[in-house]
Amino acid sequence: xxxxxxxxxxxxIFFGFLLQKGRVLRYDKQVGAMLFKDMTIFKFMLSAIIxxxxxxxxxxxxxxxxxxxxxxxxxAILVGGSLFGIGWAVMGFCxxxxxxxxxxxxxxxxxxxxxxxxxxxxxxxxxxFFKSTVLSWADFxxxxxxxxxxxxxxxxxxxxxxxxxxxxxWFEKKGI
Numbered sequence: 001x002x003x004x005x006x007x008x009x010x011x012x013i014f015f016g017f018l019l020q021k022g023r024v025l026r027y028d029k030q031v032g033a034m035l036f037k038d039m040t041i042f043k044f045m046l047s048a049i050i051x052x053x054x055x056x057x058x059x060x061x062x063x064x065x066x067x068x069x070x071x072x073x074x075x076a077i078l079v080g081g082s083l084f085g086i087g088w089a090v091m092g093f094c095x096x097x098x099x100x101x102x103x104x105x106x107x108x109x110x111x112x113x114x115x116x117x118x119x120x121x122x123x124x125x126x127x128x129f130f131k132s133t134v135l136s137w138a139d140f141x142x143x144x145x146x147x148x149x150x151x152x153x154x155x156x157x158x159x160x161x162x163x164x165x166x167x168x169x170w171f172e173k174k175g176i
Contacts, residue, residue: 015048019100027106030092039171046164053157069144075137076130087115 001009019025022044032038059065088094091112093101098112123130146153 015096016100016103018048019044019097020104025093025097025100025104025106027092030088030094030097034089037176039176043168043171046167050157050161050164053160057153057157069142071142072140072144073135073138075134075139079134083119087112087119091115 022040023029024041024044029038029040033041056065056067060067084094091098091109093109093112095112095116098109098116101109102113144153145156149156
């Protein structure tokens with residue numbers, strides 16, 4: 001096992017611990033998120049995105065890591081996002097939270113984890129087909145907002161954080 005894999009495992013376990021402590025593995029929180037009645041999961045995930053974004057950008061700027069983001073592919077986003085949403089609605093867990101729920105002893109989420117693994121295998125087997133169809137629809141390559149807008153990535157990070165904090169305030173005001 002490489003150092004990167006060990007670090008990935010350790011940070012994954014730590015993230016799972018935080019998911020459990022944040023109570024986002026609870027079924028009522030999942031359903032509340034889908035109905036926009038409980039924003040606990042959104043607040044948790046947006047907080048994780050902000051922390052991760054600043055950490056990754058700092059490590060990139062210090063030359064510790066190299067960014068390698070995925071291509072902006074509209075077909076893949078539409079199909080993959082739809083499958084993710086359907087799976088989340090049917091199971092009541094997304095892939096990450098289903099694994100965390102197993103850790104909590106919620107054995108019904110095993111079916112979601114199995115579905116995730118089977119789905120990944122099917123995708124791998126059908127990848128040549130997807131590459132010539134869905135993955136070629138509106139493929140804009142490896143671009144991000146900073147490249148599209150021609151501004152520094154820190155500007156995007158700060159604007160995203162400000163918008164997120166405004167949303168958090170609104171969620172709290174609404175009691176959701």
